[in-house]
Amino acid sequence: MFRDKRMWTVAVMAVSIASLLFLSCAQTKVYTEEELGLRQETLYDESSAMPVHGEPIMKEPGASAKFERSFENSPPLIPHDITGMLPIAQTENLCMGCHMPEEAGGTGATPIPKSHLTDLDTGKDLDGKLAGSRYNCMSCHVIQTELTPTVKNVFKGGFRDEKGHYRSNLIDTLNEGVKAE
Ligand code: HEC
Ligand code: HEC
Structure with a gap:
């Protein structure tokens, strides 16, 4: 009786393991390296891959015009040449x-x-001194580059007032809607 029960248990376990193995094999799809990326190109060759490198703005500071902001209080793009200013x-x-x-x-x-x-x-006013976290301008402000063809983009930034298209007012609006105790 004992012996039969043990064999029964072994048989049930064997069937379960076999079906688990079968199921996991059936569900595993193997992706090639080319299929892994979104760009559907080999990941080892950059020659035909986007993005293309655009032409940076070469106008001197003072000779260029500001770019419209992408959305209210977004970091403005640098509209002038920065050759020789970095690092x-x-x-x-x-x-x-x-x-x-x-x-x-x-x-x-x-x-x-x-x-x-x-x-x-x-919230401390630094009395005209730059906050340390703002020292590396290039971590937030980037130079505008011209791409051909331009990449289609349907993003529409929101602005609550006209001035916001070209100027910031973040310090005045940062606490909007926040109730301090
Ligand atoms: C020789 C002076 C000069 C230097 C140096 C300079 N800028 Fe400018 N920058 C300007 C002027 C002038 C403008 C106004 C637009 C114009 O005429 O190009 C401007 C505009 C900008 C704007 C756009 C502001 C806006 O409201 O749209 C940003 C951002 C900016 N600069 C960032 C930088 C960064 C980052 C550096 C350093 C890598 C830098 N600038 C170095 C003179 C300068
Ligand atoms: C941590 C990100 C960050 C860094 C670093 C940073 N900025 Fe900005 N900057 C912003 C954002 C966001 C805005 C728009 C909102 C605001 O005014 O704070 C802005 C706005 C500006 C403006 C437009 C001001 C106006 O009145 O319209 C200028 C000019 C500027 N930054 C220059 C600089 C320079 C120069 C440096 C480096 C010394 C720098 N920023 C570093 C994020 C940054």
């Missing part, structure tokens, strides 16, 4: 030389806004 180093940041509010008047550059001169973690 931004610990001891040298040429961007600040034109864009810090005390310099901007003389150079015609848009002054760095108040949001960059505030510690946004504590």
